[in-house]
Amino acid sequence: MKISYNQLKTLVDFDHNPHKLGEILTNTGLEVEGIEKVDAVKGGLEGLVVGHVVSCEKHLDADKLSVTKVDVGGESLLDIVCGAPNIAAGQKVIVALVGATLYPSSGEAFTIKKSKIRGAVSEGMLCAEDEIGLGQSHAGIMVLDTELPVGSPVAKYFNLEPDYLIEIGLTPNRADAASHLGVARDIKAVNNSAIRLPDVSNFALGTSSASIDLQVEDAEACPRFCGLEIKNIEVKESPEWLKRFLNTIGVNSINNIVDITNYVCHYLGQPMHIFDADAISGDKIIVKCPTSGTELTTLDGTSRKLSGTDLAICNADGPMAIAGVFGGLKSGVKPTTKNIFLEVAYFNPVSVRKTASKHGLKTDASFRYERGTDPNMPPFAIKFAANLIQELAGGDFCDKMFDIYPSPIQNFEIDLKIKNIDRLLGKALGEELILDILGKLDISLISKSEGQLKVSVPPYRVDVTREADVVEEILRIYGFENIELSEHLSSDFIAAFPEKDPETLKVKLSEALTAQGFNEIQSLSIVRPSDNQWLEQQDSVVKLLNPLSEELSEMRQSLLFSGLNALVYNVNRRNKDLKFFEFGRTYTKNTVDGQTKIKENKVLGVWMSGNIATESWMQKTSAVNYHHLFQVVSQILTLMKVKKIDTNETANQAFAYGLEHVVRNKVLVKFGLVNPTLAAQADLKQQAFYAEFDWDLLCKLYSSENKFVEIPKYPEVRRDLSLVLNKSVKFDQIKKAAFNTEKKLLKSINVFDVYQGEKLPEDQKSYSVSFILQDEEKTLNDQQIDKTMQKLMAVFESEVGAVIRK
Template identity: 35%
Template sequence: MLISLDWLKQYVDIKENIKELDNALTMIGQEVEAIDIQGKDLERVVIGEIVEYDRHPNSDRLTLLKVNVGEAEPIQIVCGAPNHKLGDKVVVARIGAVLPGNFKIKKSKIRDVESFGMLCSEVELGLGENGDGIIILPQDAPVGEEYRKYAGLDDVIFELEITPNRPDCLSHIGIAREIAAYYGRKVKYPVANFTETIESTTKFAKVNIEDKERCKRYMGRVITNVKVGESPEWLKKRIRAMGMHPINNIVDITNFVMFEYNQPMHAFDLDKVKNGSVVVRAAKPGEKIITLDGVERELNNEELVIADEERPIAIAGIIGGVESEITAETKNIFLEVAYFEPSNIRKTARRLGIITESSYRNERGMDIEGIEEASERAVALIAEIAGGEVLDGAIDRYIEKPKKCEIPLSFEKLNKFVGKELPEDVVGKILSNLGFGIKTLSQDTLVVIPPVYRGDLTRTADIYEEIIRMYGFDNIEAIMPVEDIRAGLREASVELADDARKIIREVGLQEVVNYSFIPSNVVDILNIKDPVIPISNPLSEDMAILRPTLIWSLLANIRDNINRNQFDLRLAEVSRVFTPADELANEELRICIGLAGRPERTLWNPKPESYDFYTIKGYVEKVMEYLGVTKYRLSRTENPNFHPGRSAEISIGNEVVGVFGEIHPDVQEKMDIKRERVYIAELDLAKLDKYRKKTIKYERIVKYPEVTRDLAIVLDRDVLVGDMVESIKKISSLIEKVDIFDVYEGDKIDSGKKSVAISIVLRDKEKTLDEKQINDVVEKVLNMIAKEYKGEIRK
């Protein structure tokens, strides 16, 4: 946003120099990106008068002049321009001047005649596009005066970085309000004076808002018998200062008020509006409009347009149409000032690829209450400059008035937030200077009512920020707070997740981190029957839902690694899964382990075997042990994602806390995982946390020896060996550990049978076991196996 210092001074008294003002703007949050001192390239450029006029002796096209520049003797200049005569007041670049483009003026010889300067055109001074002739000034122009001072080119232009939440600062009055509040001064608002005729506006124009969702207010006024022409010099100067070219007095006035009030507006040639009927509506599919930039645009997305009875005449809030534009022949105008829904302006401007000063402001949100004031200011200027007649009354369609926000402010909380006790009268003055309404709620609390144009203020913290930036950050001393600093306890779920991550690293697994978003087709791949949570605005199809399981992510990791010829895969992830809930979502912390391939071949392991069911089982048991969960049961699972004969679920009591095993071939095929079997385990950490032994007790090393007995038991093939092992452990307190070290099925035993070799470790912590104790325990084990599992010693 460009701000002219000369223009700004019309609304607020500014006594500070450029550096001080730069600092003040930055301190109140309006960061200055650049400062352009106009006229800095016009040093030694002065006003002169042609006092002698002759033809160049060696050229028919050149003139030889004597020019009075306010010194004792006139200077000699050779000129090639066609538009000057004796007595003209001109602009002279004297020797030593450096014009825009680093063009240095030196003493020179032109066709053997010396020249001591140059008469300048607009192009040479960087002030315009007219290079056909030199600048001719009025006869009252003072000879010898600096041209930049005479032409008002000694302005300073500040380029400000206005944040998106402060559209009110995209104008000179907006910045004037900020400066006035900071320095405690008054804002001098412009006065709009004009006389209305007895004829009513509604006689010549009518307004109908069909799309009331995207247009909350529309005001129109009619000015007749205007004289469209060139703008006065002061107005052109203001427009140029904003980086724009003057067009004509009507258009320049609408732009001037936009930069003054931050209120875009548009003037239509009323005689080109069919029956003076203005309709705010959605565009019809296939409608076309030639916009002011000369481009024909087809409207297909129900863009908001301003139309008459036949066709669209403007794209609302963005750009006008050629068919209703102001021209030199325009006599009667319809002035539009409106509030359009910002999100609609933003979408339409991006889709059509049109970014204008109007769209830039409308998409950030206007001051809906300030529409009338801006309209009257523009009408007054049109009546003054273009000589128009203002018809009686305005057409004002006000659909929805904004609700004023009331924000409580506690002095005690404010002072605690700031870190300094601010006097109540100082706080009250700051709020009043900012234009806030104030009501007393209690002795310590105020109710603050921001003006409508401050839509960014909605909560108490916003008011704190306003007070601090106006009080001055440099006025708040840097004092270290005195706090009773103690280490706080970590949240239980965070501690559990950290413990799990530490465990997977300690058991030799590689931790992976995946996105919580997964493709929607995972529901079919993993046979998920429960509802999932879709993402309303997914970044891509691969991130369409929140994952209800970690299994797909580990399978995708394994697939991608195998495709890159990595075959020693021992991966694990600790993260959350998500399921629908009444308000937000249920988040469950889980650990997932994935195995595939075989260990790397080494000198001591030249023919490594592939990972199998017992490998994943070992990792699960080790993780459970490290977590402190010792009592659990393994049983066959019917989970359709796992191989039915090579998988198990983990239960504690009646609660299933996890599942592990070989992934079903159908799932592998859908995941496009080839060549390797994949083993996955997924454990619910939140459920496991309930059964953890969180207190670690030291147990001294037992000095008495262990005794091992190996048994080969023949069982029916369908007997679950895990259940049998659990039963063996319960027989005697002397049984320390039970391991399975072989399972055999073949021609050396009966069909339908299997041989299970188990190793039983016995130990008494108080004394050495004798043979009788050992034999008693073994006999009890064999009896229990025979009775409950129909097993017998293999002969």
């Protein structure tokens, strides 16, 4: 269900912002699923202010341009070039400041920039109505008649306050809250404020004689029916305030008459229907169930056969509408309609539910009727709607208003025991507080005796019919969070509480790496002093007090050296194609306040050397390279669901080159080509690649959650560019420049070919890069795609010195 924040304010007073209001409603049982800002016009006129034209002179180099100085409330006047013929000194105008984005009535949006026009500096723009989306006129700039000070937001002048759409996941039992009034009642109960219904005291019947008679034959299916005839109305476009309200809640504006019915339905929760009075044959309306097989063409143009149990609103010739569900095509309001008949009724929920289900129809009206509406609302709603019609469409009320209500629906009377309330709540609130909360919910006290209450519940609360229901009402207004947990609380449950078990994660990663041809190794934690010298933390080396030999006398600070020894051992035995991993520990010491502490760090090491695959007649093989290791690192991060990482080049001298992935300012993994000098020191005669993960940090970042996103509705588009670059330019520079330039449409970027050779200078290379573009709200057109690619090419040329190969 969709609710307008601004319209709620017309019904009840509250000071909460939309998000705080969302929390309050959720706590009362009306779960808010989303809150979205809705601008009255696109962009909300943000960055547009009231300005005063202090001076206006003709441009020296252009007859049709003027150079103005405009006061917008800043420290200095703005120089603005304007081409409007009606510009003059002394005017108050609309000024789009530098940085403001304009959304014109037609064409693409554009952003205002400081520029030079024919040599004259222009620091903004003076706007016509079509340039800011407020109309179609481009005859000249808009001149304002206002006392607002300069610098005031233009949105304030036009009274274009933004609205907020509050989407509520309405549970089936809360039929009473299927409207702005229903939601306002809960706010009233929590805030202890009053409901402010529209004033209908000025409603008065007219003098024109009513020509239409009304008869209700099935009072069980239609307990109450109100009707009013109005003559000489004018069907036309709705005013802006009404269109804005309907737009906020996602309802299309049709015309002033139809829009009023939608407004009343969503505002008060009371569906209503309006008939073209001249299409009511026999000047008679009969509420009955037509004979089985009777046909009715509904507003959607579909011919439907009614059963003998479908309640319909009929005239002398047959049905005009399916009661509480859908109107008929012939009797609906048309642009030429002059006389109308308003129908506001209370229908039996069971009858409407059966009919709507039988015909497969789900409308705003049936949604409310089949759950149960307020039987006391029709007289008020018809007066409210009639006043709106007279205000927006003119017309004359006839001298008779029908209200057929032979068997009034009574309030529910419920007996309550204080001890049962305390037991179900888990807390004794006291009789005074209980009665106070019930009063805020329009539940009145009939009588009370010792330990017992008898209360009256209004019939619009169709879900409150038992003692337990009343207790639930008390609880949701008092607040679930205000019920303290018992010291002796216990419960039985079957639930899964996934934990980050490092051993389980080890098994998970081990299986994944083994599946890719890796073997797990276990190595000594003792290394040579010459190994640790490759690392920067010399003062944190942990030395053995009683080493077995001079060579093995220190604890390792990295798994790298132990793994290199394993590689050498295998290569010397003609086993050259190697992939290893190890879960191990490294050791460092810290001295704080004179005390030395040794820290044990858990690490995952990954080594690759030789060929990527064993040589075979079925496939050619190739030597392991840096990109193979990069792919393994990426797969591990994906498996552990790690995102939002920063990447830097590593300065670690143990690597000839490589990268570091950083999360929260901590190095998660460092990887690259092992320094050839270090490899030679270990007596390894082939290249080796190594990655080292901080295992504790990796486990901490792991998430067992599976997040799903909806498959995009609109297609993606691929565009390719060939960039000639200096060899020093990294792909990461290109990627960052691209995503900084286009954050909305650009989804991914990839290099699919690299060329270096005789056709290019020695210090240059060529990248073939693909770009995937997609708009999640609409299908991209060629103009948008070309505009985006032009922006990207300009950035590549200016920021990374690229030459675009055409």
